[in-house]
Amino acid sequence: MSLRLTALAAALMLAGSAHAADQIKVGLVSTLSGPGAGLGVDIRDGFNLAMKQLNGKLGGLPAEVLIADDQQSPDIAKQAADRFLKKDKVDFMTGIVFSNIMLAVGPSVFENKTFYISANAGPSQYAGEQCNPFFFNVAWQNDNLHEAVGKIVQDKGYKNVVIVTPNYPGGKDAVSGFKRYYKGKVADEVYTKLGQLDYAAELAQIRATKPDALFFFLPGGMGINFVKQFVSAGLSRDTQLFAPGFSADEDVIKAVGGSMLGMFNSSHWAHDMDNAENKRFVADFQKEYNRLPSLYASQGYDAALMMDGAVRDVKGKVDDKAALQKALEAKRFKSVRGDFKFNTNHYPVQNYYLRAIGKDANGRVTNKTMGTIFTNHADAYVASCKMK
Amino acid sequence: MTQLFLEQALNGLQFGLMLFLLAAGLTLVFGIMDCINLAHGSLYMVGAYFVAAATQAADSFWIGLGAGVAGAAVLGLLLELSLFRQLYKRDHLSQVLATFALILIANEAVRVIWGAQPVMLNPPDALAGPVEIGDFFYPAYRLVIIAFGLAVAGLLYLLVAKSRVGMWVRAGASNREMTEALGINVRALFTAVFVFGTALCALAGGLLGPLLAVQVGMGESVLILAFVVIIIGGIGSIRGALVGSLIVGSVDTLGRALLPTLLRALLPADAASTLGPALASILIYLLMAGILFFKPQGLFPARA
Numbered sequence: 001m002s003l004r005l006t007a008l009a010a011a012l013m014l015a016g017s018a019h020a021a022d023q024i025k026v027g028l029v030s031t032l033s034g035p036g037a038g039l040g041v042d043i044r045d046g047f048n049l050a051m052k053q054l055n056g057k058l059g060g061l062p063a064e065v066l067i068a069d070d071q072q073s074p075d076i077a078k079q080a081a082d083r084f085l086k087k088d089k090v091d092f093m094t095g096i097v098f099s100n101i102m103l104a105v106g107p108s109v110f111e112n113k114t115f116y117i118s119a120n121a122g123p124s125q126y127a128g129e130q131c132n133p134f135f136f137n138v139a140w141q142n143d144n145l146h147e148a149v150g151k152i153v154q155d156k157g158y159k160n161v162v163i164v165t166p167n168y169p170g171g172k173d174a175v176s177g178f179k180r181y182y183k184g185k186v187a188d189e190v191y192t193k194l195g196q197l198d199y200a201a202e203l204a205q206i207r208a209t210k211p212d213a214l215f216f217f218l219p220g221g222m223g224i225n226f227v228k229q230f231v232s233a234g235l236s237r238d239t240q241l242f243a244p245g246f247s248a249d250e251d252v253i254k255a256v257g258g259s260m261l262g263m264f265n266s267s268h269w270a271h272d273m274d275n276a277e278n279k280r281f282v283a284d285f286q287k288e289y290n291r292l293p294s295l296y297a298s299q300g301y302d303a304a305l306m307m308d309g310a311v312r313d314v315k316g317k318v319d320d321k322a323a324l325q326k327a328l329e330a331k332r333f334k335s336v337r338g339d340f341k342f343n344t345n346h347y348p349v350q351n352y353y354l355r356a357i358g359k360d361a362n363g364r365v366t367n368k369t370m371g372t373i374f375t376n377h378a379d380a381y382v383a384s385c386k387m388k
Numbered sequence: 389m390t391q392l393f394l395e396q397a398l399n400g401l402q403f404g405l406m407l408f409l410l411a412a413g414l415t416l417v418f419g420i421m422d423c424i425n426l427a428h429g430s431l432y433m434v435g436a437y438f439v440a441a442a443t444q445a446a447d448s449f450w451i452g453l454g455a456g457v458a459g460a461a462v463l464g465l466l467l468e469l470s471l472f473r474q475l476y477k478r479d480h481l482s483q484v485l486a487t488f489a490l491i492l493i494a495n496e497a498v499r500v501i502w503g504a505q506p507v508m509l510n511p512p513d514a515l516a517g518p519v520e521i522g523d524f525f526y527p528a529y530r531l532v533i534i535a536f537g538l539a540v541a542g543l544l545y546l547l548v549a550k551s552r553v554g555m556w557v558r559a560g561a562s563n564r565e566m567t568e569a570l571g572i573n574v575r576a577l578f579t580a581v582f583v584f585g586t587a588l589c590a591l592a593g594g595l596l597g598p599l600l601a602v603q604v605g606m607g608e609s610v611l612i613l614a615f616v617v618i619i620i621g622g623i624g625s626i627r628g629a630l631v632g633s634l635i636v637g638s639v640d641t642l643g644r645a646l647l648p649t650l651l652r653a654l655l656p657a658d659a660a661s662t663l664g665p666a667l668a669s670i671l672i673y674l675l676m677a678g679i680l681f682f683k684p685q686g687l688f689p690a691r692a
Contacts (some may be wrong), residue, residue: 031497035605037504160544166664191661192644193669195609197600200399200530201644207525208392220600224506228599232511232527234518255506255601259516291505 020316021091026307027084029077029105030095032069032070035221036250039097039296040069043119045289047094048326053284054304058309066090072097074104081105084113091318092117096264099123099142099170102167106124110134115319115328119303120296124173126306128381131345133325133388138306139299140336141266141347141379142170145244146177148213148266148352148373153242154182155373158213160230162206162239164199167191174217174244180380187211191371192218192357201225203233213240216247223247231259240264248357249294253365268350269298269337270369276338279286292366302335309333343384349378391524397638402530403518404637405537409592409615410610411629412544413585419624420561421578423472424480425485426522426612429607430494435460435499435590436606438595449512450476457590464586468579476578491608499604509597533595538590544626557581563622595688616672620679622686631687636672643671 028047034250044067052183070077072104077096084090085108090339093109095118096102102121109116110132118137126132127141143218153161163178163186165171175189187209206214214235218226230236236259245267270294270312271282281301286292293301309332314323329342340350352374355367438459445451465663471490475483511518513543518525548554559567560574568574593606600606617636621628648664655663679687 032504033499033604035603037499037604038506041504105588127398167669189661190648191665193665196669197401197609198403198641199405201396201641203647204392204395204399208396221506221603224601224603225599228510228601229527232518232528232599233530234520234525251505255508255603257508257510259510 005317021061021318023316024058024061024092024307024316024382025088025090026058026063026065027081027088027090027093027185028065028067028095029070029080029084029093030067031072031097031101032067034072036072036097038220038358039120039294040095042251042294042296043095043097043226043300043303046285046293046297046302047119047304049083049281049285049288049297050301050304050308052288053280055307056305058308059098059313059316061311061316063265063312067095068299070096070101072101073103077101077105078108082108084173085114087107088376090114094119094307095300102126104134106135107380115321115324117303117306117328119299120210122379124379127345127347127379127383129386131387132387133346136306136328136342136346137348138302139295139348142173143177143180144268144352144377144379145381146217147181147265147377148354149242149244150178150181152264152354152373153178153213154184156213158240159184160187160209160211161185161213161215162188162190162209162211163215164192164202166194166219166222168194168195171217178215192222194222196222199229200233201325203229203235204352206239207233207235211239213242215242217244219246224252227252227256227260227263236262243353244285245295248290248355248367249296250366251294252366253357254291258365260358261356264370265357265367266289266352266373267295267355267367267381268348268352269295270355270367271298272367273336273338275336275338277334278338281336283346302333302337304332305335306331329352342379343382345379345382346387347350347379347382349376352377353376394524395526396641398526399645400533400638400641401634402534402537402637402658403641405534405541405635406471406592406596406633406635407594407613407617408630408633409540409588410535410614411621412540412626413588413592414614415618415621415624415626415629416581416585418618419556420475420581422561423471423476424483424487424612426484427490427494428585429609429611430491431460431464431586431589432610433604433606433607434463434494434591435586435593435603436509436588437502437507437593439594440507442638443509444624449510453591453594456594457587459611460590460593461583461587464583464590465579468582472582473575473579494607504604508605509594509602511598529598533599536591536595536685537653538589542632548626550556553577553580563611613672616676618686620676620686625686625688628688629688635675638670639675640672643668647671665673 032040032169060379097120099121124136126135167386241263243265245265248265310327313327314330338347343349356370358368417425439456442455517529519528617632621632647668651660651664
């Protein structure tokens with residue numbers, strides 16, 4: 001009897017196409033332990049803050065957020081994602097910090113026809129030839145913040161620049177992004193070991209080169225090591241530091257402090273941006289977690305709002321993939337960065353801003369928005385994307 | 389050019405002495421007590437966090453350094469009494485497993501207490517900038533590290549080679565039963581060595597904090613370098629640790645400074661920019677392999 005009932009229920013579930021779901025499930029896989037954890041924790045906290053403000057609902061439906069730690073390993077991330085996809089049958093996935101992990105997880109998510117809303121990783125592959133209807137990036141394409149730095153270094157008239165980045169694919173991408181808009185002389189390109197601790201040898205070379213500006217992209221602890229050592233070597237007197245927003249966000253400032261004063265960086269979002277959504281986000285985030293949000297937190301927050309808007313738009317019928325894709329593309333939410341739209345490759349077309357590190361009214365060292373670098377800027381790969 | 393060369397030489401010395409602070413404690417525990425302590429890097433991390441927390445509480449780097457190192461030494465004492473004492477007699481595999489577990493526990497404990505984001509630890513204001521001698525610049529804080537490294541090296545030399553306690557330690561290491569028969573409490577002695585090793589390690593963490601990111605997992609990257617040093621120097625030998633550190637520090641620094649330039653002169657720019665950094669980063673491992681080939685016990689084997 002019960003067997004027959006189960007079979008009947010199963011048949012009904014299969015038959016009933018695109019009726020409103022009674023619950024939305026989200027699988028959040030992120031780096032929550034180890035050296036890269038600061039980034040993943042901020043994405044998670046931003047996402048959870050949005051869920052709290054939405055009373056635990058997405059598009060008006062009760063939502064469950066399943067969270068897994070990928071320990072910064074592609075294998076572990078893939079296992080966790082497969083569990084969410086096959087066993088928990090999630091409606092959305094999000095959370096991955098690092099592009100190499102994203103590229104490992106992507107294929108099984110897309111094969112399962114589940115929408116992935118990236119709150120950080122923006123690999124060029126998924127922006128260009130391998131773009132996919134089920135992949136959306138609510139943050140940026142990896143090159144964008146580097147391009148913005150290149151543009152501002154060019155515009156400010158610096159003529160002799162040294163570039164420092166780790167010797168790995170992300171570092172090479174940063175250099176090509178920077179050089180796409182900086183056309184002046186590159187005095188030296190320094191490639192360091194990934195995870196390098198001591199930069200004394202490189203700093204001595206840089207001193208001998210006498211650059212007027214220095215662009216570095218050293219994620220996580222490497223950037224902190226570098227800035228501390230750069231300032232203690234006295235190089236900040238003659239050389240202006242530039243970095244993409246990740247190397248100069250609140251997490252890094254909290255660890256380095258006053259040494260970073262005067263440093264320029266680029267971002268698509270800043271905590272002092274003047275719009276109602278952002279003010280509420282920044283105030284609530286500080287109340288909830290007792291620290292300033294970073295750009296990662298804003299991206300996690302936006303990812304949740306994006307899902308909320310799309311589910312509301314399709315009236316909970318998340319099984320109608322074509323309609324859900326349209327709703328996601330239409331961007332039915334108000335981002336904390338202000339208005340933006342999605343390009344044909346599902347990456348943002350948005351403004352990029354110049355931020356400088358200074359002291360706020362309370363004497364706290366933090367980022368201040370100084371102006372706009374790019375308006376409605378698209379990534380460089382969209383032309384090779386043939387979205388099906 | 390002379391300025392650049394002098395600066396790089398000082399950098400090599402400073403990096404070497406920084407490694408020595410770490411390797412000294414590791415080689416004592418590994419060589420004398422025959423205990424592989426993978427959690428050495430975790431003690432270094434915990435030391436840095438203790439110093440950072442104490443510095444923020446006391447608003448003085450030097451008080452923070454003293455308090456943080458003392459706190460880490462107490463932690464070392466508790467660890468030795470509760471865990472390591474049980475491990476000395478076990479085989480190396482058990483030691484590796486137990487101390488690897490300690491790494492995971494320490495990382496997560498630090499994350500729970502201080503959060504996942506790096507914490508702040510800066511040098512005292514007076515040492516934050518460079519020292520200028522004519523045209524020559526050198527970071528003042530790096531000179532402090534050189535001074536501490538030399539002082540610790542001198543102190544260890546006196547302690548191990550010239551003092552009675554040092555003699556007991558060396559005797560206890562080479563023949564434990566015989567030393568006990570002579571009326572020396574080897575158990576207490578090993579506890580003291582372990583606590584001393586932990587304090588050195590925390591000192592390294594606290595001193596390096598102002599140059600490096602104080603964050604979860606900072607111990608592992610440094611642990612590998614410390615193992616390279618003691619393997620080159622000979623396990624258990626303080627002299628070996630000092631020489632090994634200086635060799636590794638200089639080779640790594642000079643490699644990073646000179647190799648890219650050298651290769652650029654010899655090879656096309658594209659190949660040089662790929663090969664240079666890769667070669668510079670494996671240079672010390674090549675060196676280690678070379679030394680092990682000719683001297684499998686390291687340069688100064690403790691039990692020759």
